[in-house]
Amino acid sequence: MLRNYKVLKGTASALALDDDNDPHIEIRIEAGGVSYRIAMNVRSKESPHDLLYANVMNFQHAELTAELAALPMGLTDIRGDRQDLAIDYVRGGMIEREDMDVAPFQIDGPKNDLRDFIEPIVQEGIADKSIHFYAFGEAWGPENNKPDEYFGFEPGNGIHDIHMNQGDSGSFRATNAPNQDGALLIHFSDEDHWAAIFLGFQSQNWNTDANTGHPVGDNRGGQGRGEGTRRPQPIVASSLRIVAAMINPVNRPDGTEDETVTLVNRSDVAMSIEGWSLEDGEGRRQKLTGSLASGEFRTITLDPENGGPQLANKGGDIILINADGAIADRVGYGKSETANEGWTTIF
Missing domain, CATH: 2.60.40 (Immunoglobulin-like)
Structure with a gap:
């Protein structure tokens, strides 16, 4: 289980990339005079390394987005204070396994890797402060007397695990739980338009136990068909x-x-x-x-x-x-x- 499942609301001010064996897209966020960093996985440590992603440019969920828009800037504790905001890929009906495509971290060519999908919307937010970002995941900090590794602000604060957080096996099994999945939602407030980015690992199982979030069986698949009504219908198989x-x-x-x-x-x-x-x-x-x-x-x-x-x-x-x-x-x-x-x- 994640220890500090929260949602961070703020505006983007900078973008960086850590190009190592475990790459992330790093986004600096400003919220109520405090700086934070969003660390978004763009490659899996385990094989297969390419991530699952869904880039929903017209995200519609009136109840959730209204609640998010009313939040104060900064971190909101979902598990402790706002359990109604929790995201669950498998049961919430918000996203389906078949909604998600596979994309590498970065390869040559236009619009064929995760950087091409994530970085332009962040750059748009850096230029337009009416765009608000909402990052769901595991929060860390404040790290007093320790400047942020990428942007240098102090104290270090941030949020990571911006991806599905259940259905893992092996070394990541301990962080499994239902109702704690990560995502990045973006509100273009001048237009009252929302977008959403959902990420997952191909190694994760979409058949999970409702109490523990642990995999049920060895099959990694599963449709993630939920009990909720956030999406009216699942996508069915079609040629x-x-x-x-x-x-x-x-x-x-x-x-x-x-x-x-x-x-x-x-x-x-x-x-x-x-x-x-x-x-x-x-x-x-x-x-x-x-x-x-x-x-x-x-x-x-x-x-x-x-x-x-x-x-x-x-x-x-x-x-x-x-x-x-x-x-x-x-x-x-x-x-x-x-x-x-x-x-x-x-x-």
């Missing part, structure tokens, strides 16, 4: 995926523009999309027809004038709904991914 979108198209002379979403059928057989639909984070939906051959890519022009999805340039979600009404795929994007007008965003 159809959203692979690209034209979110910020160039306006035509008549003032209109064509937003598009591209799907691919990854399977070796044709797939019908009769009764399927595309939806945005606000629930606007567009019906699909026809079928996709094996390996086929299909670009669909959205029809917002007839109630179809609208892809907001500030960030949002694109959701693929199957004929049974279940979520077959869901992707999120941020404002930085729409900056180049007329460019296609690749997921």
Whole structure:
């Protein structure tokens, strides 16, 4: 069990990287005249080393976000004072195992590693103090007479374990417990828009005991399907995926523009999309027809004038709904991914 499970609220002032065998992205946070450091894991000590991540650019949970926005700056003790704020990946319904992709710490190329997903949103927060960061994890400090290792402020204060904190085996088993998972939530308060970053290790088991958080069986998988209502539906297995979108198209002379979403059928057989639909984070939906051959890519022009999805340039979600009404795929994007007008965003 984590000893000091807390949430830190504050504004970002600096960013650093410790490029060693156990790398973290280090974020300096200011809160009520006190400096803190968020240490975010971006590589696992154990194999496989690449982390699981979900970058939710249109995070919606009205009850939780309202409670967070009302918190004072600084650290709030979740276990002692605010147990209602606790995050549990497995039971809370906030995130599913299949929502998460795998990404390395850093490799060449755009938008293909954790640095590409985390650092831009931190840099945006450094430039805009109306953006508030909420880091859930294990707090340390104050470390009197000991300057911070990366930013030099004193006393040293901070929060780490910003990732799933259950389902571990071996040397990390002692820190398992339910209702203590880490995450980084970001509030763009001027727009009242939220984003969230969820991290986990591939070695962690998503089938955990509800009392101890220890793994149940040897299978690392599990869907993390919870009892809560923070997400209306889990993502179901599907060979159809959203692979690209034209979110910020160039306006035509008549003032209109064509937003598009591209799907691919990854399977070796044709797939019908009769009764399927595309939806945005606000629930606007567009019906699909026809079928996709094996390996086929299909670009669909959205029809917002007839109630179809609208892809907001500030960030949002694109959701693929199957004929049974279940979520077959869901992707999120941020404002930085729409900056180049007329460019296609690749997921």
